[in-house]
Amino acid sequence: MLRIAVPNKGSLSETAADMLVEAGYTGRRDPRALSAVDPRNDVEFFYLRPRDIATYVGSGALDVGITGRDLLLDSGSQAAEIGTLDFGGSTFRFAGRPGQFAELGDLEGVRVATSYPGLVGDFLARHGVTAALVSLDGAVESAINLGVADAVADVVSTGSTLRAQGLEIFGPVILESTAVLISAKQDLAGIATLQRRLQGVLVARQYVLMDYDVPVALLDSATAITPGLESPTISPLQDSGWVAVRAMVHRSDTNHVMDSLYDIGARAILVSSIHAARI
Ligand SMILES: Nc1ncnc2c1ncn2[C@@H]1O[C@H](COP(=O)(O)OP(=O)(O)OP(=O)(O)O)[C@@H](O)[C@H]1O
Ligand SMILES: O=P(O)(O)OC[C@H]1O[C@H](OP(=O)(O)OP(=O)(O)O)[C@H](O)[C@@H]1O
Numbered sequence: 001m002l003r004i005a006v007p008n009k010g011s012l013s014e015t016a017a018d019m020l021v022e023a024g025y026t027g028r029r030d031p032r033a034l035s036a037v038d039p040r041n042d043v044e045f046f047y048l049r050p051r052d053i054a055t056y057v058g059s060g061a062l063d064v065g066i067t068g069r070d071l072l073l074d075s076g077s078q079a080a081e082i083g084t085l086d087f088g089g090s091t092f093r094f095a096g097r098p099g100q101f102a103e104l105g106d107l108e109g110v111r112v113a114t115s116y117p118g119l120v121g122d123f124l125a126r127h128g129v130t131a132a133l134v135s136l137d138g139a140v141e142s143a144i145n146l147g148v149a150d151a152v153a154d155v156v157s158t159g160s161t162l163r164a165q166g167l168e169i170f171g172p173v174i175l176e177s178t179a180v181l182i183s184a185k186q187d188l189a190g191i192a193t194l195q196r197r198l199q200g201v202l203v204a205r206q207y208v209l210m211d212y213d214v215p216v217a218l219l220d221s222a223t224a225i226t227p228g229l230e231s232p233t234i235s236p237l238q239d240s241g242w243v244a245v246r247a248m249v250h251r252s253d254t255n256h257v258m259d260s261l262y263d264i265g266a267r268a269i270l271v272s273s274i275h276a277a278r279i
């Protein structure tokens with residue numbers, strides 16, 4: 001039975017649980033349960049703090065897990081990233097009082113507050129900067145105004161928390177993070193199935209199916225607009241001067257693609273959602 005670690009709280013938990021349900025797994029019924037068995041899929045889920053998931057998976061106690069790339073790197077765990085999941089995106093940055101810091105080197109000898117001391121310590125060491133890390137559990141942006149640090153290093157999403165504290169980003173991007181699938185085991189049968197299923201959920205979320213009719217003479221121009229993932233499906237119509245085309249299109253491009261197809265002479269352009277996919 002594949003043992004899967006899932007975030008039980010925080011920014012990643014809801015989307016991770018939704019994706020697993022979309023991928024055909026039965027989640028926990030009791031929202032406070034710490035684990036749940038899904039016998040039909042031969043998996044057991046363990047609901048853990050996202051910060052701890054890398055530790056459990058890295059030790060081999062659990063086979064695979066969903067967590068943030070920043071949390072994985074911060075933990076120093078042996079687990080490796082085996083896929084990205086296209087949610088929980090964030091950027092990890094330094095910030096300070098406006099005008100006080102311009103570049104990374106300005107952090108030499110100052111106090112830097114963070115709740116990711118492993119990640120930030122490695123980054124500073126790699127760049128030859130020695131700073132005094134102040135390790136906090138959260139609400140790191142308060143550390144400067146409360147006088148326990150000179151700069152902070154934290155997750156930035158919209159930037160509104162930093163702005164509210166009157167702080168400004170400076171220096172290089174420490175990390176671009178996203179939710180990832182992690183494991184320390186290779187070739188475990190169930191992992192490939194889980195990966196394919198999650199990949200299918202991502203495809204179903206990211207793509208739509210587009211169907212349209214086009215005169216045969218315009219087929220090449222039309223398929224250049226909708227090349228599909230591998231190649232579009234072309235079907236004959238009763239009127240031999242026309243064909244029907246079906247192709248997958250990136251959801252965010254839907255209306256532009258429909259406009260372009262209509263402009264070159266395609267008609268009866270229909271768009272449908274993909275319920276599930278195995279690519
Ligand atoms: N706006 C955000 N705030 C915090 N974390 C975010 C945000 N957007 C994405 N993330 C990602 O979520 C993960 C952090 O999740 P985690 O549950 O540890 O913290 P949290 O969302 O801050 O929850 P809490 O503060 O309640 O513990 C990281 O991988 C981080 O990059
Ligand atoms: O750029 P923003 O959109 O403002 O988001 C980033 C903020 O959100 C997170 O805090 P969270 O609410 O999780 O509190 P925490 O600091 O206690 O973890 C993160 O630690 C930043 O403080």
Ligand SMILES: [Mg+2]
Pocket residue numbers: 138
């Ligand atoms: Mg937080």
